[in-house]
Amino acid sequence: MALRTGTSARPRGALVASALSLLLFGALGLTGSAAGADHSENDGPTTPSAEVAVLYREAAVATAKYEEGRKAVKALRAKSRVLEAHLAKERGRLRLFREDVGRLARAQYRGHDDGLSLTANLLFSDDPEALMENVGLAGNGDRAVTHLVQRSARAESALAKAERKVRTNREAVESRTAHMASLKKQVDAKLQSARGRLQAQGESAVLAGRCRGATRMEQAASEYPRERWVTPVQNFVLSAGFGGSGSHWSHGHTGQDFAVGIGTPVRAVGGGRVVRVSCGGPFGIEVVLQHPGGYYTQYAHLSSVAVDQGETVRTGQWIAQSGTTGNSTGPHVHFEVRLTPDYGSAVSPLPWLREHGVPVG
Structure with missing residues (x-):
């Protein structure tokens, strides 16, 4: 089943659930601190974001063995x-x-x-x-x-x-x-539980419209690719594509969805600068990067971010963790290539990636 994203408002039931989630996490002190979130957080080992990052690695090792x-x-x-x-x-x-x-x-x-x-x-x-x-x-x-x-x-x-x-x-x-x-x-059971807590944390931030700030993830040197351009995630399944129609989009689908589990590290497809980190609205938690040559890339429906606005990033750097915040029906990364940092200037992302040497789709 295709995982969809779009620009239409979220269903009333989802907003009620998110409101309850906000009340719960607000009582626990887990809501965001400032709109735009221009500060950094160094999560301890017990926070959902850090726990998912650790368990994500452990699950990969256990699966390989x-x-x-x-x-x-x-x-x-x-x-x-x-x-x-x-x-x-x-x-x-x-x-x-x-x-x-x-x-x-x-x-x-x-x-x-x-x-x-x-x-x-x-x-x-x-x-x-x-x-x-x-x-x-x-x-x-x-x-x-x-x-x-x-x-x-x-x-x-x-x-x-x-x-x-x-x-x-x-x-x-x-x-x-x-x-x-x-x-x-x-x-896997621990990872699933931690993913649920991470998603709930992201939902509370989106409902409040206040991001929590950057949750840094340790990334080994071997995890940085040698290529100049890469896909936004690894080990994905392509779902909803560019230009598709559906009830979740007021107009045609403006990006390409990469279906992955909640908490999957999201990578910068190329080197550039972070021009936007925001929470709230149909895209949920999103990050927008500016790249040399005049193009911008957007990563949306995230559960947490690992960079701050104004920061310079390199190709393959982990900039966020995937989720299903905003107008989303399942865990994935909504990826756009734009001519400007704003909605409405998107171009088809898969041909753009292929033109930049990334074989996908």
């Missing part, structure tokens, strides 16, 4: 099946060898049922040389079969040992993967 374990289990199971097939084949060969040994033993027994020794047989034989030749051949056959039986027994022992080792490793990996799945589930 779980997937790594799941692939390892799959590979070990495949290896076990191959070894089991080899073992079954060797056991079949061993059974045939044993049958041959049994037939040879019975034949030798029948050949000496007169109880005479080899010496006596030689004395009474009409062709001693032929008898000795047959005895030699029989001995060679015995040795060949014995060698094959021993080799098969060794092979069976080695395969059985390898199978036990693979089974032990597989059980260990399966246990570890189950543990990682449990941890992943716990982190």
